[in-house]
Amino acid sequence: METNDHILLGCPFARAAWFGSNLSFSMPDGESASLPTMIQNWDKMISLSKQNWSPEEVFLRAQWAFDEYYSLTRHHHHHGEESQPGSILPPQLTWKQPEIGHMKINCDAALPLEPTGGGLGVVIRNQRGEILWATSIPVSFFDALLGEFWVVRSTLIDAKDLELTHIIVESDNATVVDTLNHQLPSLPVRAMGFIQDIHSLANQFETCQFVHISRGANQVAHTLARKALSLASKTD
Structure with a gap:
């Protein structure tokens, strides 16, 4: 069974999302993905130059993005629309x-x-x-x-x-x-x-x-x- 750490940090999609964000963060190879470890070693793992975002601020921004996606997909399913086979995003996201x-x-x-x-x-x-x-x-x-x-x-x-x-x-x-x-x-x-x-x-x-x-x-x-x-x- 997948853990929260794997879903949020360790799986290929999560790694790509973190790296593609403004943080350009890449989980070091060979290290297990762990939210507690990431937060404890924040300054060592992520360099944010002059604008210092705390771990809480970064995860809050991630929560906002998730809330937007969830509200849109919930509206999509509420209206009984079905995704087309092979489509990655529901129609209203395009x-x-x-x-x-x-x-x-x-x-x-x-x-x-x-x-x-x-x-x-x-x-x-x-x-x-x-x-x-x-x-x-x-x-x-x-x-x-x-x-x-x-x-x-x-x-x-x-x-x-x-x-x-x-x-x-x-x-x-x-x-x-x-x-x-x-x-x-x-x-x-x-x-x-x-x-x-x-x-x-x-x-x-x-x-x-x-x-x-x-x-x-x-x-x-x-x-x-x-x-x-x-x-x-x-x-x-």
């Missing part, structure tokens, strides 16, 4: 084409572990899934939430420049989407400037929707945002 006459805009922000700046990624696609616009934008921000609001504002500015009229803006940050849809009891004060700008810009479109999606459905924008971390200027 990008979907917008309705005819609408443009779908996916956006994401990336912030490295070291406080050296950040990156924004935006991709615009039509109802056939064709990419009309894609950009990576290196910017300087040190708060992940502000970066997520920043990229939404940049998205709307690009959409106005392209003279789009009916848009659907997708983000994998639930706080941002809920805030813009007036679904939170209080607004993040530090982002008020961005929020006001976004609402002002949104009112200039005939229709503008803000939709929360999973990271899997936002992969192209995420990749563009990560690409921006290595750029000196905006690229289209």
